[in-house]
Amino acid sequence: MAALLKSTRDIALLTIGFWRGFRGDELASLTIENTHAERYIGIKFYLGSTKGDRQNIGREYKTPSLSKLCPVEAYLNWIEAAGLTRGGVFRGIDRWGNISDRPLAAHSLIPLLRGTLDRCGLPSEIYSAHSIRRGFATWAASSGWDIKTLMDYVGWSDMKSALRYVEPAQQFGGLIRKLEG
Incomplete structure (x- = not known):
């Protein structure tokens, strides 16, 4: 039972972390009360404060339902398997x-x-919690997202900050060279 619960939680954590480009502190701050998921539609998260939210006004993050590796399904599967109704989304399991x-x-x-x-x-020692965010940013860049769309989606206000998360080989048609040159 513990192994199944951990696997279900970890799938939700990784898919939500990736598809939202969340940092570790944002994942740890998610609450059931501030999350609304609709199967086959999408999921909304509200975070009252984040590192990038200098005015502390909070922000809503939305992610659509996907046909593969769906964060909505992963979230609902975890919440249902764990029987959670309130509090933090991601919790320890003994x-x-x-x-x-x-x-x-x-x-x-x-x-x-x-x-x-x-x-x-997989070689785990080279990864950190930021690897999930970096992976999403690199995937988005290689999938044709422009820098403005990526920045808006993830919540970055500074282009140089955003580009630090994108693998150099995938960086928006040489945009980094223009910034550094």
């Missing part, structure tokens, strides 16, 4: 399958991510 009442701490996401990658046979 070896007996007991789910913590408290949300995961942002610093605990790195060992969680590395453990998941280890179980998949």
